[in-house]
Structures are given as structure tokens and as C-alpha cells.
Amino acid sequence: DTEVTQTPKHLVMGMTNKKSLKCEQHMGHRAMYWYKQKAKKPPELMFVYSYEKLSINESVPSRFSPECPNSSLLNLHLHALQPEDSALYLCASSHDRSTEAFFGQGTRLTVV
């Protein structure tokens, strides 16, 4: 199993809503990542978890809150988002920080 599964695939939310994005992998990977990708741009790193601890926060606004409940799961909690936060949110995992990352299919988020 070399799959990273993200749910939901699509999400539309209002600016006052609270929602969560979920990511799951069963490859035994100990590093997990959240990326944000705007149209026609490369992915931008948001957060890195290594061994279930937050190791990198790329100065992401606090309206995005990551959580790693266990080694297989990664969540991204969303609250009070802005329309400019609309993007494709990608989860990825790797065996450890020095190995290649495997990406999920992404969640297409639209903030209205």
C-alpha cells in the first residue's frame, strides 16, 4: 500500500465555518506534511510533522491548525478562512525527513 488518502476531495465553506481536512497513510511513514497549492503554482509547504511532533510551521496563519493524533493520521483544522485561502491542499508522507514524499490526491477547498 503506497497510498496517502485525503478526505474530503472537495469542500466549500463559508468564512465563519469550522471544518477539518483529513489525511491517512498506512506505510509506516514517520514524517507527514501539509502543502497548499494555488492554480498554476508549485506546492508551498505549510507544516511538517516528524514522529508525531510539529517540526516546521512555515509562518502559517493561526486560522490553520494542524494536528497529528497518531503516526497514521494528520488533520488540518480550518476556522475563519478568507476567500484567498481557496486552493488545493495536499497531504504527503515520507519514511523520514530525508526520503521521498508521497502525495495524496488533495482536497479542493473553496471559501465563499
Add this chain to the structure above:
Amino acid sequence: AQSVTQLGSHVSVSEGALVLLRCNYSSSVPPYLFWYVQYPNQGLQLLLKYTSAATLVKGINGFEAEFKKSETSFHLTKPSAHMSDAAEYFCAVSDIGSNYKLTFGKGTLLTVNP
């Protein structure tokens, strides 16, 4: 600091023609280099990786890339393009100096004409 430059934001080839997508990197320490492909409305799929073993790396779907330290390049090639190769391609670099943060190039959109 590491960086990646992909020359050409859009490359167009005919079906059956050679595919060449260019990638140059900057890194102060030995790099790890990757090529990813992204089809519309999908995530990124790893095509191949260089991690200091063989300089000619073979990947999936008939793609390969050659690491040339003297030219700081890692160009992606495929001898014969197929319609299904049409996608966005990203070159990426990481190294120990950046704590293995993956830095992407801006991407190259490959169009394959019948």
C-alpha cells in the same frame, strides 16, 4: 539556500517525439533531486529520484533523468512522447542543509500534440 530553476514554463511536443524538460538546481551540499508529475485536479506522483547513487536514474512511464554535477542539472527525458504524458512536471530539491525541506521549481506544462 537551495533553489530550483525549470527552464520553460510550457513545452509542446508531437506524439512520438523526444521529451526534454530542463531542471537546474542550486545547493551548497550534495542534493537529493526529484521529478514529480501532476495531472489536472490530482496530487503529485513521484516519477524518479536521485539520492547520490547512479547518476542516470530511471523512473516510471519510460522517463529518465541524468544528474550532472558539473552543470548542476537534472534534466528529465523520454524518448517517445505519448498523449498520456500531457501534464505539469515539477523538479524538486532537498538537502541536509535545509533540513530536507523540499523546494519545488515553478513547473513545466507538457503538451503533446497528435
